[in-house]
Amino acid sequence: MATEHQSETLLKVDAISLSFGGVHALVDVSFDIQKGEIFSIIGPNGAGKSSMLNVINGVYQPTQGTITYKGEVRQGMRPHEAAVQGIARTFQNVALFKGMNTIDNLMTGRNLKMKSNLLMQGFYWGPAQNEEIVHRQAVENIIDFLEIQSIRKTPVGRLPYGLQKRVELGRALAAEPTLLLLDEPMAGMNLEEKENTCRFILDVNEELGTTIVLIEHDMSVVMDISDRVIVLDYGRKISEGAPDTVRNDQKVIDAYLGVAH
C-alpha cells in the first residue's frame, strides 16, 4: 500500500456542483487527494462518480465550485490541458482506438511528448525517426510491465474485453501521468483478471509514485487497495475516510442497502 506520510495535497475539489438542466449530477462535493495515494470514489449507480472524473479532467465544466491542481486554481480547463498537466484516465466503457494495434494505441498515449512537425514526420528523417524509436522503447517497457507482449501487433478491436481494459490502462500509463483516473477498471472481469489488475494498480502506485483515483463497484477490491474512500449518493458526498471508517458508516450502509422509511 502507499507510503506512510501523505501530506502534500495534489488535487483539491472544493464545493463542486454540476447540473445538466434540472438534473443535479453533483451537489457541493469537496475532497482532497493527497500525493501518492490510492483514492476511491464509490456509490450506487448514478451517484455521480463518473461525472466527478469528467469534471476533474475537464470533459465537463462544473456549474459551481473550484478545482485546485498542483496548487493552482483551474478555470475552464479543456481535456487537452488536463492531459498536458499530467492527468490521464481510462473509461468505464473501453474507449480504445479500435482500428489501431496495441503498440499504436500506447504510442498515441505519448503524443504529447512528441515534438517533430508534419514535414519531418512526412519524410521520416532524423529527429522524427529517432523520436519514434525512443518512444517505442518506452512503450515496450509498459508492454512488458502489463504482460501484453503477445498482442502488441493485434488490432485492439479483436482483443477480448479483459485485455482491452489492460491496453487502455497501458495507454493511460504511456502518458506517464501524475494523476491517474480509473473508471471501473475491473468491471466485467473474472477473479483472476481482477487480481491481475489490482496488482498492476498497486505496482503503478508504488513503483512510479502515481496518484490514483479509482471508481470501482467491487467492494472487496476497494477496501483492500484504497488509502481513502469517499462515498457519493445522488450527487452528494455522504462519507469520507479510511476504508474501515466508511465501511461501518451507517449512512453508507443505508445508501447501499436502502433504508426503511
Place this chain on the structure above:
Amino acid sequence: MLYRETGQFKTSYKKDMAIFPIRQDRWALIATLIFVVVGVPLLATEHVIAGYLIPLLIWAIAAIGLNILTGYTGQLSLGHGAFMAVGAYSAYNLAARVPEIPIILVFLLAGLIAAIFGVLVGSPSLRIKGFYLAVATLAAQFFVEWVFATFPWFVGGAASMVIDTPKMTIFGYQITTTLDNYYLVLGFVVVGTLYAKNLVRSEIGRAWMAIRDMDVAAEVIGIRPLYTKLSAFAVSSFYGGVAGALYAFCYVKSVDFTAFDLFVSLKVLFMIIIGGMGSILGCFLGAAFIVVLPIILNEIAHLFAGQIPSAMLSNIEHMIFGGLIIFFLIVEPHGLARLWMTAKEKLRLWPFPH
C-alpha cells in the same frame, strides 16, 4: 510459403518500425518501381500511357488525399473536387501570370493554396460532424464551381471559361511528350505516396486515427481535436490540389471548371470505398478500379461493335461496371486493400495446409 516472414528477425526497433518491414514487400515495391520507370515506357503504347496510366496515377494522388481525411481521420468529405479545382486554377494562374516560378514549385504552391482553402472549409469540423460536415463540404464544392464558372479572371479572361495550360519546362527542359508527362506525374506519385505512408505511421497519423476511432478519448490523452482535424483537411486538400493541377497540366492540358464537378468528388469517394478506407495501397487499387475498368470494358465493348447497337452496348457497359462495384462491396466491404491483406495471410502458408 510465398509470403513467409520466417527467418526475418528484427533486432532493433528501427528495423521493426521500417516503412516496409517485410522483405517480400520491399522486393515487390522495388520490382514495381523498376517496372513503372523502365518497363512501362518500353512495353506500353503512347495511347495506354496517356489514356490509362497518367489518369490512374493522378487519381491515385487525389484518392490518397481524400483517404487521409475520410479514411484515416473519419471526416466525410464531398468536396474533394473543389480542392482539385482550386489546385488546378491556382497552378494555371501561377504558371501563366508568373512564368518565372519553376513548374514543380507551381504544383506545390497550388497544393498549398488548396490546403489553405481546405483549412477554411474544414474549420467548422469541430462543431459539425458526420453527414452534416459532408453537407458543409458539399457547399464548398458548389461554391468553387460557381466561382470558377462565373469569373473569367481565373482563366485569364477567356470568354469560353476554358483555357489551355501553358507549356512546362523543368531546368530548361521542355515537357512535351507523353512520356515526359508520365515521368513528371510518376515523380509526384512516388514522393507523395511515401510522404503519406510516413505521415500515417507517425504521431500525426496516430492522432488522425485516434480522432476517427474515439474522439473523446483522443482529447483526454492530449490530442487537440481542432488542430488534428484541420491538419487532416490541410494535407488532404494539398494532395487534392496537386492532383487537380497535374490533371489540368499533364492529362487534359486545359483548365475547365466542368472537369471538377460533384461527380469528381463522388468518384474519388468511390475509389477509397472500393480500394479501402485507411489504406494507402487501397488508393491505387481503387483508382485502378474506377478509372481503368470502364476503359477496359469500353475496349471490350468495341469488339462487339456492329453486332450490338452502340447505345445498348454502352448501357451494358455501365451495368457491368455497376454490378462489379456491388459484387466487390459484398465480397469485401472493407475494400480491395483488405482483400489483398487476406490474400497475404493465406499466402504465408500456401500451398501447405498448416
